[in-house]
Amino acid sequence: MKADTHPDYHFITVVMTDGTSYQTRSTYGKEGATLNLDIDPTSHPAWTGGNQHLMDRGGRVSRFNNKFGGFIKK
Secondary structure: OOOOOOOOOEEEEEEOOOOOEEEEEEOOOOOOOEEEOOOOOOOOHHHHOOOOOOOOOOOHHHHHHHHHHHHOOO
16 A cells, blocks of 8 residues: 555534534644534535425426426325
């Protein structure tokens, strides 16, 4: 195995958007660096189930619902 092929893997502090923090190992920055997140699982709609907008462009959604509407449980 070649020497010095792997990046430096060290402890950093990750700060979430709500101010909570935790320590993890990463290749980000230097030992003891702080990574401040702009988006995290507590604030991003993909994890929180935020408002979803279903836009019908050219009747595509309507055609899909007409074709496959019988498979949806109500």
